[in-house]
Amino acid sequence: MTARSAPLKPRARDLGLDLPGCCGPFNAITDVPGVLIGFKTLQRPAGSGTPPVLTGVTAILPRGFDTHPSPVWAGQYTLNGNGEMTGSHWVRDAGHFLGPLVITNTHSVGIAHHAATRWILSHHAEAFARHHLWAMPVIAETYDGVLSDINGQHVGEDDVLAAIGAAVSGPVAEGNVGGGAGMICYEFKGGTGTSSRRLAVAGEDFTLGVLVQANHGHRPWLTVLGAPVGRHLERDRIAEMPSERGSIIAVVATDLPLGPSQLERLARRAALGIGRGGTPGGNSSGDIFLAFSTANRMDLPQLSGPWRDMRTLNDELLDPVYLAAVEAVDEAVLNAMLAAEDAPMAKPAGHVCRALPVKDLLAVLARYGRAPLTVPASTPAPATGR
Numbered sequence: 001m002t003a004r005s006a007p008l009k010p011r012a013r014d015l016g017l018d019l020p021g022c023c024g025p026f027n028a029i030t031d032v033p034g035v036l037i038g039f040k041t042l043q044r045p046a047g048s049g050t051p052p053v054l055t056g057v058t059a060i061l062p063r064g065f066d067t068h069p070s071p072v073w074a075g076q077y078t079l080n081g082n083g084e085m086t087g088s089h090w091v092r093d094a095g096h097f098l099g100p101l102v103i104t105n106t107h108s109v110g111i112a113h114h115a116a117t118r119w120i121l122s123h124h125a126e127a128f129a130r131h132h133l134w135a136m137p138v139i140a141e142t143y144d145g146v147l148s149d150i151n152g153q154h155v156g157e158d159d160v161l162a163a164i165g166a167a168v169s170g171p172v173a174e175g176n177v178g179g180g181a182g183m184i185c186y187e188f189k190g191g192t193g194t195s196s197r198r199l200a201v202a203g204e205d206f207t208l209g210v211l212v213q214a215n216h217g218h219r220p221w222l223t224v225l226g227a228p229v230g231r232h233l234e235r236d237r238i239a240e241m242p243s244e245r246g247s248i249i250a251v252v253a254t255d256l257p258l259g260p261s262q263l264e265r266l267a268r269r270a271a272l273g274i275g276r277g278g279t280p281g282g283n284s285s286g287d288i289f290l291a292f293s294t295a296n297r298m299d300l301p302q303l304s305g306p307w308r309d310m311r312t313l314n315d316e317l318l319d320p321v322y323l324a325a326v327e328a329v330d331e332a333v334l335n336a337m338l339a340a341e342d343a344p345m346a347k348p349a350g351h352v353c354r355a356l357p358v359k360d361l362l363a364v365l366a367r368y369g370r371a372p373l374t375v376p377a378s379t380p381a382p383a384t385g386r
Contacts, residue, residue: 009175012334015362016372017225021327024196028172029060029209031196032253034294036061037211038167039178039192040159051149051346057112057163058178058192060101060211060251062292064167069124069133069300071096074292075264079271083247083286084109087138091290095260098300099123099137100164101290103179103213103249106143108155113139115160131302140288142215142247144182146238147343147353172211175339175355183215184246185337186222186230186278187238188356190214193336197324199256201317206256208321210270210328214336215246216285221278224334227368229361230278236354238345244282248274248333250289252325257295259312267291269322273329291325 012019013027024031037060044053062072076091086109091097099120102112116137121128128135144150163178172194176182180191196209219237222230250270258266270289271281281287296310313321337356345351365371 009339010358011338012331015358018370018373019331021197021324024198024207024209026171027196028194029196029211029251029253030169030172031207032209032255032294033207034062034064035209035253036064036167036169037172038163038165039173040163040166041177041181042154042159043181046344046349051349052147052344053152053154054148054176054182054343055105055108055144055150055154056178056181057155057160058103058180058213059163059167061164061167062101062253062294067123069098069127070297071098071300072292072294073258073260073263073296074290075260075262075267076290077264077267077271079287079289080281080283080285082284083141083288085138085140085249085288085290086113087136090136091138097136097138099135101138101251102160102163103140104155105148105150105179105182106141107150107153109139109141111153111155111157112160113137115157116164118157119161119164127303133300133302138290140249142183142213142249142286144215146184146347147345148182149346174335176341176343180213180336182343183213184238184353185214185333186217187219187241188337189340189343189353191336191340193332193334193339195328195331195335197328199320199324201256201313206254208252208254208256208324208328210325210332211251212329212332212336213249214333216244216248216274216282216287217246217277217279218244218282221280223276223278224361225365225370227365227370229364232364233357233360238353244285247286250274250329252289252291253294255294256321257311257313258293259310262312262315262318263291263293266321266325269325270329273326274333276326276330277333
């Protein structure tokens with residue numbers, strides 16, 4: 001069983017695009033050992049007098065279904081704050097969080113928080129019954145009200161629990177799935193995207209994986225492999241979006257031993273990753289990022305002894321890690337757009353948000369000397385990367 005459920009469209013590497021870095025076997029956040037991801041997608045076509053529903057929930061489980069309450073070290077960064085990520089204050093202070101990380105639409109943060117809390121209380125029932133513990137799940141959002149009846153608040157507690165319960169490893173569905181179902185990116189259909197990078201540090205192998213919920217960007221800004229693609233793809237623009245009206249959540253996961261301050265700095269690099277795609281981080285955009293490490297396994301502080309030992313990477317060796325995050329975020333956004341399917345708009349009714357046209361994209365890239373490589377995308381990259 002895998003996290004993939006939708007028909008597959010070519011990803012960026014499948015198209016032979018000259019993307020840097022060496023990815024893991026799934027080229028997904030699930031390449032990080034132990035990290036699972038699940039989705040619940042809600043889709044209902046417009047009816048007589050009723051707008052369409054295209055929304056959902058994405059759940060990332062950093063430690064899978066381990067019943068022992070073991071937090072992960074984390075860092076958080078906000079490029080532009082017109083959005084929400086609950087629990088981020090504690091992440092910045094304590095440097096860790098416990099439980100699933102859930103991403104949904106803007107008006108479903110409350111029910112997602114309620115459901116994730118209930119799951120934590122149930123999944124770690126013995127520890128919460130015996131000790132004075134509290135659940136503080138991380139819930140993030142982006143706005144899908146252009147393509148979905150967001151004010152109807154269609155996501156329910158059972159939907160959030162279903163996404164958590166469906167979490168698995170393996171290839172990851174992208175585009176119109178989970179919390180990304182109703183999202184728009186650079187005025188094309190956006191959504192869920194993922195990518196990964198392999199890292200070799202001092203003779204040891206590690207993985208960095210990224211998942212984005214891409215709902216950001218203004219069409220003229222779109223840049224792919226350095227080419228100003230958006231300037232040349234002017235058809236099917238969304239007239240009701242003369243400026244940016246979206247957001248992006250990026251989650252960076254790794255098994256590399258990093259401390260909270262290093263993970264905060266790593267989360268900042270997601271801003272550079274989305275910048276490669278062209279966005280400056282618009283005023284109306286919530287560009288919010290979180291990085292976590294599954295290394296340095298620990299107990300909750302309330303259940304721990306007086307001292308804590310950690311293994312962390314020398315800061316002087318962080319440059320390749322930063323670069324991996326930038327590359328993976330950029331690729332994940334592109335994968336989200338390439339996987340997405342056309343979707344009817346809720347506002348205004350009768351219009352359609354089009355998916356990124358692959359043939360037109362490749363034609364523009366060729367015009368700027370960025371034509372796909374002749375080597376098949378499935379050819380393994382050298383172990384050292386590029």
